[in-house]
Each structure stands twice: as C-alpha cells, then as structure tokens.
Amino acid sequence: MTSSPAVLLILGAFLVPLLRGWPRRALMAALPVAGLVVLWLLPEGAGATYEFLGLELNPVRVDALSRVFATGFLVAALLAAIYAMHLRDTLQQTVILVYAATAVGGALAGDLLTLFVFWELAGLSSTFLIWAGRTERSHRAAMRYLVAQVISGLLMLAGIVWRVHAGAGIEFSYLGLAGPGGMLILVAVGIKCAFPLLHVWLTDTYPEATVVGAVALSVFTTKLAVYTLARGFPGVEPLVWIGTIMAVFPVFYAVIENDLRRVLAYSIINQLGFMVVGVGIGGPLGINGASAHAVADMVFKGLLMMSMGAVLMRTGTVKASELGGLYKSMPQTAVLCVVGAASISAVPLFSGFATKSLILEAVGQEHRAVIWLLLLFAAAGVLQYTGIRVPYFAFFAHDRGHRVAEPPVNMRVAMALAALLCVGIGVVPGLLYDILPHAMDYQPYTTSHVVHQLQLLLFAALAFVVLIRSGLHPPELRSVNLDADVVYRRTLPAAWQALTRTTSRLGHQLGAPLRRHAGRLWVTASGPLRPSGRIATPWSTHLMVWWAALLLGVLCLLVLL
Template sequence: MTLAQPAFLFLAAAAGCAFIRNAKLRALLLLAVPCISLLWVALLDSGTHATVQYAGLTLEMMRVDGLSRIFAIIFSIAAGLSALYAWHVRDLMQQIATLAYAGAAIGGVFAGDLLTLFLYWEVTAVASVFLIWARRTHGAFSTGMRYLLIQVLSGVLLLMGLLLHYQDSGSMAFTSMTLGSIGTWCIFIAFGIKCAFPLLHNWLQDSYPAATVTGTVVLSAFTTKMAVYALARGFPGTEILVYIGAVMTLFPIFFAEIENDLRRVLAYSLNNQLGFMVVGVGIGTPLAINGTAAHAFCHILYKALLFMSIGAVLFRTGTSKASELGGLYRTMPKTAIFCLIGAASISAVPLFSGFVSKSLILSAAGKEGYWLIWIALLIASAGVLSHSGIKIPYAAFFAKDCGKRPAEAPRHMLWAMGITASLCVLIGIFPGVLYSLLPNDVPYHPYTFGHILTQLQLLGFALLAFVFVMKTGLHPHEIRAVNVDSDWIYRKFLPKQIKRISPTIGILVSLPGKWLANAVAHSTAQLAKLSEPRGVLARGWSINSMVFILTVVMGLVLIFNFGKV
C-alpha cells in the first residue's frame, strides 16, 4: 500500500465509527487509533511516500522529515489524550469529528505539496466545527457558523494562493516560499488566519469557549499548531513574522486578564503562546525553528492540560466563568494540582515543560539581536504568568469560595490530566527527550544557572507584583461581562450598518428597475392605446381614410420615382 498513511487510518476510523453502534467501542477506537498512529509515525522512514498523480499534478501525501515528524507525534499524543479525556462521550458526531479532525491535522503536516495541504486544511475546518456545534445551543450554532466561515476563508485563500503560486513558480511543492507575489501573500494570510494573527485572531476566542467540554481540548491542539507548522515550513525566516508574533504575544494578555470565561482566558493565552512560536518562525534560524517546534510540542500538552482541568470544572459545575467559581480545591483537589502543573508549565517555571521550550525561542531572538522583540517576549512571559499561571488556577480553585462543592473529575479525566501533567513535568526535567525529536541539530542547554536564576527572578517578582495588586485592590475583579474584541466589527458594527443602509440600498437598487418598468409601462400604454381594437392602428378604417392613405402613398411613390429621373 503506497498510499497508506496515518491520516487515512484516522479518516477510515472516522468513517467506520458511523457504523459502530456501541458507544464504548467507539471510544475505544478513538483511543486506539492515536496509539497506533504514534507508533507508526515513530517508525516512519524519512523521505517522501504516497505519491499520487492527479490531473497532471503530482501529489506528495507523505513527506516525512524532522519537522513533520515532531508535529505528527505530538498530534497523535494529543489525539490519544483527548480521547481518553473524552472517554465518557457517547455522542457519535463528536467522536467522528475528533477522529477526522486529528487525522486531517496529521495528514496536513505530512503534506508535501500545497494541494494536499489544502485538502487537509479544509477537512480540519469542516471536521472541527462539529465539536462546536455539538454543544447544540443557539449560541454555539452561530459561533460555529462564524468559525466555519473564517476557517473556510482561510482555506479558499490558501487555494487561491496555491493556484497563483503554481502559476508563478510552476510547482505545487510545499517548500519554503518568499513573500512578494499575490500568491504567496494569499498563502501567508491563509496560514495567518488559522494561526490567529492579530486582527485575524478573534475566531479563536470566539469559538473555543463555545465548544463542548471535550471538544475544546481537541480544538486547542490541532488547528493553530498545524498553521504554525505550515508557517515554519513555508515561511521560515520571514522577518515580518517576528513583529506579528511579538504583537501576538502582547495584546492577548490584556484581554485575558479581564476575561471572565476561563476557557476564553485560555484561548487568549493560546493566542499569546502562538505568538512565541510565530516569532520563532520569523527568526528562522535552526535554533529558532527548533524553538518553535519544541514550544508547539510543549504547548499542546500544557494547554490541553489547562483546558482539561477547566473542562473538568465545567463538567462538574456547569460553568467555566471566573465570577461563578472559586474555592473548588476543596472537592476537586487533583484537578487543581493538574491545573497548577499546567500553569507552571505555561509560565515556564524551571523543571516544567514551558521552560525548556520557550527559552529556545528567547535565546534565538537574543542571538539574532532582536532586542525589542526580546523585551516584548519578556513582558509577555510575565503576562502569561498573570493570566494562565495565576488567574486560571486561582479563579477556579482558590479565590473566594463560591460555595459549589462539585465532585472530583471522573477517573478517566483524571487519568488524561495525570498523563498530560506527567509529560509536562518529564519534559521539564528531561528536556533531552524532546530535543532529540527536534528538526534541527542544534545543541542547547536550558538548565544553566543564569537562566534558572533570571527566570526565577522574573517569576518571583511577578508573583510579588501579584500580591501587591491583590493587596492594593488594583486587580480587576471577576465580573459577569463580555469584552468586545475586534470581532465587534463583524458581529456588531457591520450588521448594524448594513441594517441601517440596506433600506436605502434597496431603494437605490430598485430605482432603475422602477424607472424602466415605468417607461415600459408608459410606452406600452401608448402603444396599447394605438393598437387596441378601438385604437388608430387597429380599428376598421373607413373607406375615406383608406383612400386618403392610398392617395398619400401613391403621391409619395410618384414623387419618389420621379424625383430620381
């Protein structure tokens, strides 16, 4: 089977799911497929496999190298973990969507040409949206529609870009590109949408809190990281990415700070973390690309862990809003611990996974002399601590007791969280395992004394600042509210404007038609007046008038004929 690839395994399983009536069996399949895939990916030889000819194009469906392998591995792991976390889910649709989504993401990172990438790109869009709709509320429905539209927008831009690029370069191969032509810009923006570039980001914060408990965990892993992969593959060293990434790291932290829905806080945090990876891609040195890959790897794990823990809270309490929560450590202590591990990881506390990956990117930025960017990343790191490191666990588990006494998360969730948490810690302690998977062979040692010292200072004093703002009451309270983001433009402003001007436009559009209709009606009325049975043209002419006309005609004919002689 030259075509065989892990993605097909997932997709076939997704299709097969529909015919399995036993939900438990489906859950088992959901768990087994990623395990097989993980093994498969680990054993794959580097090189290009599964080449297909289609309509004169050569599709390379399996390009295995360091970069694609590490993403495929973490995607498989993430799929497995979220399957375990979703063990209780009986909803066939979510199960199918999860499998198809994960499979497409894996297929996407193995895509050796842009067309294959595009196909998987679209499948991730279509499959993932069901995880949002699966919530089956009005709000989730419209959020899902928005999500799908934006995802497909990204897809069609990619399609447009790949066609233009193909026209320009004569090649569909998915390799490093340089910005310049319309085609590459289209591809770039397509990646940018899925990667949640600033102002293209709000689908992320809009949709992730809208998905189901388990759906959000799945969502958090694939789409954006696939985009990061695509950027790393397609646009390494594109300088504009450095600045885009820096902005990405910074602006979400402010929103995250005042956001009430903890899952949305995590979505903003996700956006911020993507910024680090984008900066890494933008720097583009082997070290930076390594940093991006490593950070994506770690990030998938700890972000999943955080989403899992908040998901567990939601699962047990029915809400994920900071203003409704607090003090849950009493009855959900294990979830709280896992959440703390996730928080520590994302905050890059030494011995946790974020520390070993983020420092790669910071070092790369430092080495290349991007001092402004470096400062931005530093500030962003403090920001990460503030919203993900402190706010998430604090608001959910520690802050003022909300009075809820939910039961501890179900066992399978605890297992999923536990495994994820231990992976986070393991990577933090033994970074070599992760580093050995990285695409580029660049030696790096995170645990230097200076590094640990500076990081601890940063975190320690930031914690102090936290204590300070708490004591002084400067810390924003958790209140039931939403904060407008740039999606205000298309969710509020534009609809309002359209509603306002549409009557005018309607009138304007209908005017020419009305005029035309009037003119036609008028002229037909005139014609009708002449032509109806009593009209001049149609009534039986009297002999007098007939003869008169005859005379006139005769005269005219004579004049005409003699005029020429």
Template sequence: MTINPALLLILGALPVPLLNGRARAAWMLLLPAAAMVVLWTLPEGVHGGFDVLGLALNPLRVDALARVFATAFLVAAFISVVYALNLRDRVQQTVIPVYAASAVGGALAGDLITLFVFWELAGLSSVFLIWARRTERAYRAGMRYLVAQVASGLLMLGGIVLHVQSGAGLEFGFIGLGDPGGLLILLAVGIKCAFPVLHAWLQDTYPEATVVGTVVLSAFTTKFAIYVLARGFPGTGELVWVGVAMACFPIFYAVIENDLRRVLAYSMINQLGFMVAAIGVGGALGVNGAAAHAFADILFKGLLFMSMGAVLLRTGTAKGSELGGLYKSMPQTMVLCVIGAASISAFPLFSGFATKSIIMEAVSEEHRTVVWLLLLFASAGVFHHAGIKIPFFAFFAHDRGHRVAEAPLNMRLAMGLAAAGSIAIGVAPNLLYGLLPYEMDYSAYTVPHVVNQIQLLLLASMAFTVLMRTGLYPPELPSVNVDADVVYRRFLPRAWRTGVQGTTRVRDQVTKPLQRRADRVLALASRPLKARGWLGTPWPTDVMVLWVALLLGLFLLVSLL
C-alpha cells in the same frame, strides 16, 4: 504500499458510530496508538508519489519536522480520546480522529494540493465540535467559525494557484513572500494562526464549544498553522513583529476577561506569538524553538482547558465571578491545573521552561534587544493571567459554595497524562530535543537562565499580590469585552442595515415622483384608446375608405422610392 497514518485515522473513524460501550472505547484508543506505530516505522523520504496532469503529488513525506509535529498531534489525539471516553455523543467521538487526521495528514503532506485538502478537512470537521453543544449561541459561533475557516481555505487555494503559475511548482517547501501567491498563503495561515486583527474568531468560538470540543480544538488547528509557517516561511522577518504583537496584546484582554475558558483562548494567542516570532527569526534555534514549544503547548494548554472543562462539567459555569473554593471539592483537578499553570508560566522543571528558553535564546543570538524585552514582558504577563488567575479564581478565591463531585475518572486520567508529559519535558528536555528537526548544542538549565526565570516569576507574583491587596486588580465581573470581532458581529451588520435603510429612503424620494409622472404620461397617451377617445369611437365608412386609400398610396410611394 505505504500506509499513511492520516488515512488510517480517517478509515478507522468510520466504524466508531456503529460501536458501543467498551468496544468503541477500545477502538478509539487503538486508532491513535496504531497511527503512532505506523508513523515511527516509516523511513524518512517521500512515499507513494505520483503525477497528475504533469504535476507531481507527494501525499506522504516524512522528515524530522513533519515527524515531530505529527507525533504531537497523535499524542493530543490519544489524550483527547481518553478525556472523551465518558461521552455518549457519537458525533464528537467520530469527529476527534477525523480532525486529528487532518492535522497529521497536513504535517506529512509533501505537496500543496495535499496540504490544501487536509487544510479544508480540518476546518469542516472541527466545526461539529462547536455545534455539538446544541445551543443557539453554539450554532451562531459555529457559523462564524466556519466562515473564518472557509475564508482561510479560499485564500490558500488562490495562493497555491498563483504560486504554481509563478513557476514554483507544487512542492511544499519554502514558500516565502517572493510572489503574490506566497502572500495569499501567508494570509490564509494567518487566519488559522490568529494573527492580530485576524484572531477574533478564536476567542469568539472556542469557549462556545462542548467541554471536550474546546480541548480538542486547542490542539490541532492553530498548531497545524504553526507547522505550515515553520515549513513555508522560516526566516521571514515580518513574522517577528507579528509574533511579538500576538504575544503582548492578549495579556490585557485576558486580565479583564471573566470567562476562564476565554482567558485560555487569549493565552493561546499569546503562546502562538512566541512560536511565530521564533519562526520569523529562523535558523536552527528558531525553528526548533517553535516546534518544541508547539509540542509543549499542546500538552499544557490542553491540560488547562481540560481542567476548566471539568469545572464547567461539574459546576455548570466557567466564569471567574461564579467560581472559587473548588479545591475542597475537586482537589485532584486543582493539582493538575496548577501543573498546567506552572508549565505555561515556564517554571523550572516544567515543559514551558525547557521550550520557551530556546525561543528566547534564538532571539538573543540575533541581538534583537527590543524583541527580547517585549517577549520577556509577555512571559510575565502569561504568568499573571494563566499561571495565577486561572487556578486562583477557579479553586481558591471567594468561595461560592460549590460542593460538587471530582472530575470523572477518564478526565482525570487524561489530565494526568498531559501533566506527566509536561513534567517529563521539563525534567528531561533532551527527550524532546532529540525529536527536533535540527541538531543543536543547547542546555536550558544554566545557572543564569534558571536564576533569571525565578526572579521574573517572583516579581510577577509579587505584582499580582500587591494589585490584589490594594484592590487595583480588575475584579471578575460579568461583562462583554470588545475585541476585533465587533467589526463583523456589530459594525458590519449595523452598516448593512444603515445601507438598506438609506437605499429605501432614496428609492422612496426618487422613484415615487418618477412613478407619478410616468402614470400621467401613460394616462395621456392612452386617452385616445379609451371608449370616448377618438380612436375608440366608431368611424364612418367613407372615412375608413379614405384612410385605406391613403395608406395604399403611401405604400406604393415607398416601394417606388
């Protein structure tokens, strides 16, 4: 029998709550490592397929696209486990391998039923990373997160049913928008991928998770959705503009946001936009660019979330208005955070440069000038809010007097692994290019590309400096920014309360007069039955005999007719 790496992780998570201390740490580190070995010993092809009610199920299919995403998920799982070693919370440590297994299993799924099972497992398991914070805000955020995940699952299930009814079968390959089922599946993916308007759950819930939970959440759900898009919807032209919108609009929210973990949540949507646009362009460069950038994003975005998690752990806050000067107390965390910032900003010799350039090249080869310019603007914007704002306001700006200990050793090791991966991809991008699903003759380090990127970064940094020196840059203030979540957090509850109050008023104005009239009619009809009514008084015997005779005669007459 062929072992499924996802099943290995799920079964391996069962004894985690029963282990203690170093035994539990060693076991948790062994799980993703063993799954990685299993993944890379599997030959390409379908393994262990079987039929159910005439439908072909292929729970384990290995090809280049599945392998690169599954590898990224297992790397993220290992780094997350290292980052969580100082936890004493058995719930979080048990959830991590199960949640990782859902993403790995989905990447290796060969049919839509298996995909749906892991799609739902990802949503149901990950919510515990939010609830594990054990606050009222976390509980409410977890409920909203769960609603989004369940809605996505229902759309996915409905789409699969319609897709199969159209005669397409259960194979998880290209889906497209040729039938209503494909549209429902795309909407389901759009929720987890944070399409515009459908995105609000992400920045609403991720910052409410635990220190470790936010790091783990950043690695799996959205990248799982990117994989489904890359497998099922490559070359779907509508995705290009969806991706452009995703890359651009979060910039404005991130600039004015005070919570630095929420800034990173907006930054995540920005980076997902590049991947979605690349998938919409399609072709070898488009799909390769999306896969490569997803791999790199798992590392550098995880690194940034880990650094802010360490800051939150030591200072008790992740708000820019309450931070600053931490380079004195947490210099190692600061250096690692800067590496993550350089990677997401696509500095040469860092991972973002090697992966984002593939996407820009794919767009350029399609001669999509407007799209290319908008993505270039988004690249400058991410340098502003993630490359500069995060390390500047956390570690350098307006010293708030925090004198705290450096991050725990295991957290620094996890951040070091992510930083090393980001630098390795940037310095030797062919290490990642060799894992991509399509062969390509591409080099990121050409003179025009390096010069253009350095010019972009220099101009963006100059703009930030000018805005800061002139006081035009939005200050870090405790505030609440209104986003699409206002619809379900404020507007819908208010509309519900208004509707209930209106219904109550209508009921009072209409039903009460009718009730009074009904009472009068009932009183009039029941008057003969009362003690003094004509039916309630004693009748003489001769009258009773007369009534009996009349009733008998009436009965006989009716029977004769």
C-alpha cells in the same frame, strides 16, 4: 499513502460508533498509539509518488520537522481520546480521531494539494465539535467558524493554482513571499494561525465548543498552521513583528475577560505569537524553538482546557464571577490545573521553561532588543492572566459554595498524563530536544537563566497580589468583551439596519410624490397615442406625402454620409 498514520486513524475512527463499552475505549486509545508506532517506523524521505492531472503527488514525506509535529499531534490525540472516553456521544469521539488524523496528514504532506485536502478536512471535521454543543449559541458559532475555515481554504487553493499556472509546481517546501501564490497561501495560513485582525474566529468559537471539543480545538488547527509556516515561510521577516503583536495584544483582552475558557483562547494566540516569532527568526534555533514550543503547548494548553472543561462539566459555568473555592471539592483537578499554569508560565522544571527559552535565545542571538523586551512583557503577562488568574479564580478565590465531585476517572487520567509530560519535558528537556529538526547544544538550566526567569515570575506574581489586595485588579463582571468581531457582531448589522431604515423612510417620504409625478408624465407622454390623440386622428393625403418625402430625404442623407 496506506502506510500513513493519518489513514490508520481515519479508518479506525469509523469503527468507533460500531463498538460499545471497553472495546470502544480500547480502540480509541489504541489508534493514536498505533499511529505513533507507524510514524516512527517510517523511513525518512519521500514516500511513493503518484501522478494526478500531470502533477506529482507525494502524500507521505517524513523528515525531522514533520515527525516532531506529527508526534505531538498523536500524543495530543491520545490525551483527547482518553479524556473523551466517558462520553456516550460517538459523534464527538469519532470526530476527535478524524480531526487529529487531518493534522497528522497535513504534517506529513509532501505536496501542496495533499496539504490542501487535509487543511479542508481539518476545518470541516472540527466544526462538528462546536455544533455538538447543540445550542443556538454553538450553532451560530459553528457557522462563523466554518466561514473562516472555508475562506482560508479558498485562499490556499487560489495560491496553489497560481503556483501551478506559473510553473512552480506543487512541492511543499519553502514558499516565501516572492514566489507565485506565496502571499495568498500566507494569508490562508494566517487565518488559521490567528494573525492579528484574523484571529477573532478563535476567541469567538472555541469557548462555545463542547467540554471535550475545546480540548481538541486548542491543539490541532493552529499548530498545523504553525507547521505550515515553519515549512513554507522560515526566516520571513514580517513574521517576527506579526508574532510579537500576537504575543502582546492578548494580554490586554484576557486580563478583563470573565469567561475562563475565552481567557485560554487568548492565551492560545499569545503562545502562537512566540512560535511565529521563532519561525520568522528562522535558522536552526528559531525553527527548533517554534517546533518545541508547539509540541509543549499541545500538552499544557490541552491540560488547561481539560481542567476548565472539568469545572464546566461539574458546575455548569466557567465564569470567573461565578467560581471560586473549588479546591475544596475538586483538589485533584486544582493541582493538575496548577501544573498546566506553571508550564504555560515557563516556571523552571516545567515544559514551557525548556521550550520558550529557545525562542527567546534565538531572538537574543539576532540582537533584536525591542522584540526581546516585548516578548518578555508577553511572558510576564501570561503568568498574570493565565498562570495565576485561571487557577486562582476557578479554585481559590471567593468561595461561591459549589460542592461538586471530581470529574470522571478517565478525565483525571488524561489530565494526569498531560501533567506528567509537562513535568517530564521540564525536568529532562533532552527528551524533546533530541527529536527536534536541527541538532543543537543548548542548556536551559544555566544559573543566570534560571535566576532571571524566577525574578520575572516573582515580580509578575507580586504585581498580581498587589492588584488584588488593593482592589485595582479588573473586577470579574458578567459581561461580553468584544474584540475585532465587533465588525460583524455590531458594526455590520447596525449599518445594515440603518440602511434598511433609511431606505424604508425615503420610500415613505418620496413614494407618493414620485408616483404622482410619474402618473402625470405618463399621461403627457401617452396622450398622442390615445384614440383622441394626434397620432390616432386621420391625416390628410398631402401631409402624409410631405412626411414620406422628409423621411426619404433623411435616409438618403444618412446613406451619403
């Protein structure tokens, strides 16, 4: 356990508040790099095992699947640490490293109990990145976020206990739905993976996080959930349809959303949908596609969140209705944002093209025509609402007169490094393919594939231009669009208020008559007990004898029966 890069990050993170200036910044950058070195020096296979309450714990287990996810987490941790170097808030800087460590530790966990510990630590540590906003909105969002994380943890713990009670052990390997506790664990993972109807915590809370916090949140929690699915539920058929729904439905919400960070939150769910489909398809190509796309998404989604964070930092808003024309004063950020948009849209020569095509190829090889067409629609939709809409409305649309400076140098360095990775993976996909869990011989840059993808992108871009020029594109309105969170934001509070009003009204209407009737009933019932009542008056001797004989007879009868 001491050789785990997760422990290295956690121990080093607590030194961050003790340092100032360049030593602190150097430590923040050095910890993820050191973690990468330790990770790749670890031999494959299970590490040391420990006995705990009769259970065999395996805190560090390294194989190709865990290594590729842990690598992605550590690279994302490095980018987030560089992005946060300008902060004077050591809380956020410390929490980012601890949060990254929980994802790395979860990816390397060889048993379910170790996974559960890191699972809960991830939820707890990430909550501070929302609380750090130090506003009423961020406080309320953090509480709702924490509730979702705790529920997920309790369900996972219940599933683990069920497995132990059934004698299935706590080894973290294939779990499936048929095994004991499998369904509970899947629902727990589904919450953190933002399955449909379980997703609202993500779109509700991520936009309320700090500028730096939103970058970290977009990477670790959901991708740890994808890893858990890939490890425990590969080839589970329901995941194919769950992932497809996840990929499709955000298109309809994001296209009308005014808050650009919330648009990116919906795009997180969209991209998670592709990964979940890959896990559901299973097999070498499906798992490779889910793993590769998860790593690529950590980088390009982080880049998009970083660019919108820079906009929020300089202008104080990320509302599409209040932005535009920023390319004049933030040209570097605009270019880097476009790189992230091209990557998430799977433009050839960018990372999304090299990774998303693996999942579509896996679906095609299984001859799942309906799933393939729906994913194609989702891919076109992400170009519409993220690939074009986010950079367009932030940097190029109707100039709102914002004249601001570029973000601090460290933020631009982090974005530039992320952009280089996006281009590097897109141009030389073998850099990522070579570390995937399964060996494969796949070439994304075939003539037919490139031509088909360019046609899809061209028609999607043309549709956006036509909608904008014709005025049919949904306008940017200063509004809040409620999703399934309408249940706890509107429906439940409204139902509670209606219940309390009804109860109060009934109390006023029925209270007085009930009190009057209760008073009369009490007077009637207590009358014989009063000093002038029947029981309190003296009784004659012969009457008392008759009562005594009657009671004795009843008692004898009961004894005989």
